Amino acid sequence: xxxxxxxxxxxxxxxxxxxxxITFVISRVLGDPVTLLLPPEATPEQRAYLxxxxxxxxxxxxxxxxxxxxxxxGDFGQSFRHQExxxxxxxxxxxxxxxxxxxxxxxxxxxxxxxxxISAIKRGTIFDQVGMTLALLGQSIPxxxxxxxxxxxxxxxxxxxxxxxxxxxxxxxxxxxxxxLFFSAATARLTRSSILDVLDMDYVRYARLKGVPExxxxxxxxxxxxxxxxxxxxxxxxGLLLGGAVITEFIFSWPGIGRxxxxxxxxxxxxxxxxxxxxxxxxxxxxxxxxxIIYSATDPRVSRK
Amino acid sequence: xRRDLGGVRKDLNLIDVGKGTAKGERILKLKKQFRRIPKAxxxxxxxxxxxxxxxxxxxxxxxxxxxxxxALKPPFWQKGGSMGNIxxxxxxxxxILSRIIYGxxxxxxxxxxxxxxxxxxxTFLGVIAGYFGGKIDAVIMRLTDIMLSLPYxxxxxxxxxxxxxxxxxxxxxxxxxxxVGYTRIIRFEAMSLSKxxxxxxxxxxxxxxxxxxxxxxxxxxxxxxxxxxTLDVGKMIIFEAALSFLGLGVKPPxxxxxxxxxxxxxxxxxxxxxxxxxxxxxxxxxxxGNLLGDWLRDELDPRHQLKA
Numbered sequence: 001x002x003x004x005x006x007x008x009x010x011x012x013x014x015x016x017x018x019x020x021x022i023t024f025v026i027s028r029v030l031g032d033p034v035t036l037l038l039p040p041e042a043t044p045e046q047r048a049y050l051x052x053x054x055x056x057x058x059x060x061x062x063x064x065x066x067x068x069x070x071x072x073x074g075d076f077g078q079s080f081r082h083q084e085x086x087x088x089x090x091x092x093x094x095x096x097x098x099x100x101x102x103x104x105x106x107x108x109x110x111x112x113x114x115x116x117x118i119s120a121i122k123r124g125t126i127f128d129q130v131g132m133t134l135a136l137l138g139q140s141i142p143x144x145x146x147x148x149x150x151x152x153x154x155x156x157x158x159x160x161x162x163x164x165x166x167x168x169x170x171x172x173x174x175x176x177x178x179x180x181l182f183f184s185a186a187t188a189r190l191t192r193s194s195i196l197d198v199l200d201m202d203y204v205r206y207a208r209l210k211g212v213p214e215x216x217x218x219x220x221x222x223x224x225x226x227x228x229x230x231x232x233x234x235x236x237x238x239g240l241l242l243g244g245a246v247i248t249e250f251i252f253s254w255p256g257i258g259r260x261x262x263x264x265x266x267x268x269x270x271x272x273x274x275x276x277x278x279x280x281x282x283x284x285x286x287x288x289x290x291x292x293i294i295y296s297a298t299d300p301r302v303s304r305k
Numbered sequence: 306x307r308r309d310l311g312g313v314r315k316d317l318n319l320i321d322v323g324k325g326t327a328k329g330e331r332i333l334k335l336k337k338q339f340r341r342i343p344k345a346x347x348x349x350x351x352x353x354x355x356x357x358x359x360x361x362x363x364x365x366x367x368x369x370x371x372x373x374x375x376a377l378k379p380p381f382w383q384k385g386g387s388m389g390n391i392x393x394x395x396x397x398x399x400x401i402l403s404r405i406i407y408g409x410x411x412x413x414x415x416x417x418x419x420x421x422x423x424x425x426x427x428t429f430l431g432v433i434a435g436y437f438g439g440k441i442d443a444v445i446m447r448l449t450d451i452m453l454s455l456p457y458x459x460x461x462x463x464x465x466x467x468x469x470x471x472x473x474x475x476x477x478x479x480x481x482x483x484x485v486g487y488t489r490i491i492r493f494e495a496m497s498l499s500k501x502x503x504x505x506x507x508x509x510x511x512x513x514x515x516x517x518x519x520x521x522x523x524x525x526x527x528x529x530x531x532x533x534x535t536l537d538v539g540k541m542i543i544f545e546a547a548l549s550f551l552g553l554g555v556k557p558p559x560x561x562x563x564x565x566x567x568x569x570x571x572x573x574x575x576x577x578x579x580x581x582x583x584x585x586x587x588x589x590x591x592x593x594g595n596l597l598g599d600w601l602r603d604e605l606d607p608r609h610q611l612k613a
Contacts, residue, residue: 011450018451026460029467136599140592142543144550145584148570152581156574246458247547251570261459262551265466273463281454288454 427487435495
């Protein structure tokens with residue numbers, strides 16, 4: 001198991017390095033920061049001065065090494081738009097994003113688990129068909145449209161929730177529901193199929209043959225063995241949510257990382273774009289790593305593969 | 306008497322065609338599989354294609370012709386609506402139904418071209434990684450890890466921001482960001498294939514590696530690629546709509562479902578139909594694609610058949 005963890009750790013480090021390099025490349029593709037930072041009437045001397053000041057006159061590979069070194073210290077430079085470090089801007093937005101992601105995950109689990117479990121246990125019955133149709137429908141509805149429809153129904157027509165903005169539980173419900181809709185559909189389908197896999201196992205058949213009550217079979221033999229798989233799915237979604245809520249945050253004017261990065265892209269504010277991409281990707285990688293470690297600790301078959 | 310003989314002969318013929326030859330058997334099996342196609346999904350996709358190909362013939366109005374005197378008319382069943390604009394008109398007086406019918410074109414193009422581009426790229430990398438293994442495999446697999454960890458919506462928006470909006474650029478971005486799924490699965494299959502006897506025989510008999518990949522491995526992984534591709538069409542359509550929704554997609558006034566949603570969002574409080582109908586069009590289309598993909602997977606993937 002130790003060797004497996006070391007290998008996964010090394011892979012994760014390589015991936016984060018890769019992400020850092022990609023953000024460097026993308027920012028170079030995006031355009032010349034000097035033109036963006038200076039007004040059009042700037043003199044050539046001013047341009048040359050800023051180019052030297054930003055280190056853009058040095059060879060690309062040196063720029064890359066300097067960049068990687070700074071990023072590893074959490075320094076992405078000053079935001080072009082706001083006179084603050086990009087990292088600080090990002091960290092200011094983390095609570096809002098985390099809040100939204102956690103509530104969305106909670107809602108998604110509350111919808112998906114019962115749906116997936118019932119569909120699997122009552123496989124082939126009307127419960128299964130209705131459940132899986134709902135899940136398929138949830139996967140087919142674009143999140144941004146669902147968000148607009150939720151606003152239309154619950155904010156415009158019924159007036160139960162505010163249509164947008166940041167705040168307490170009343171504000172978070174609609175955006176969280178929007179995010180949860182899609183993820184609960186995927187989670188329900190995966191939960192169902194992972195339970196079906198276990199239901200086919202010999203030890204489940206044996207337990208039934210032995211005359212163990214069905215409820216106990218499900219609780220002790222089936223759910224216990226699928227729990228880790230389901231935890232895996234949920235954790236991965238949490239990892240995706242942090243960087244993937246861009247459009248939902250846009251619709252609901254939610255001041256999270258997604259909104260920040262969208263504004264940064266519109267303003268070509270590279271330091272902020274780089275910071276959000278690197279942090280969101282690292283978050284995803286770390287969650288993945290943790291899940292794999294938990295996995296290998298609970299199921300020895302994983303690390304042996 | 307003669308009639309009886311004829312009957313018998315017919316039966317014989319059927320048996321001959323049905324079971325006697327491998328080809329006949331395959332045709333029968335195909336027919337059987339095809340009969341299980343989800344009717345609703347097939348109908349949806351057919352309707353979509355008809356709308357996209359024959360939009361000028363079907364659409365009741367010109368999709369980009371403005372008529373401000375006729376702006377924001379509700380659908381026909383609401384007060385103030387008329388049969389002239391069945392689903393109402395938008396803020397510029399354009400017919401919503403006609404715009405949805407024309408918008409199908411963009412969705413069809415993006416859906417198919419995006420899948421084709423990402424599918425070919427992903428399958429190619431997957432076959433190479435799986436067949437050669439070793440260092441090449443390690444590099445490609447780390448690349449997929451990196452792609453998976455990147456928030457792809459952000460990356461897509463950033464690239465579009467750099468190279469500019471438009472249909473071709475959207476397809477390029479979809480291709481670059483969505484190939485990972487294919488690579489992972491195809492690599493796994495190519496890996497187990499490359500250990501099988503017929504590949505070893507080909508290697509021993511001196512077949513060039515390019516020929517092995519093309520003639521022996523590729524046809525055997527194509528089923529999976531097709532299944533993945535079908536399941537991905539819906540994702541591509543949603544992706545395009547999302548980009549157009551953010552103003553990074555197809556340029557106005559060309560009708561696209563995502564762009565219509567974005568326009569409709571502004572008028573949400575007093576004209577619900579603007580944002581509602583294009584969204585329904587997207588959802589139904591994606592549902593059709595997903596159902597079709599599920600069906601194909603059940604029919605083409607032997608592992609799934611065993612499970613079911």
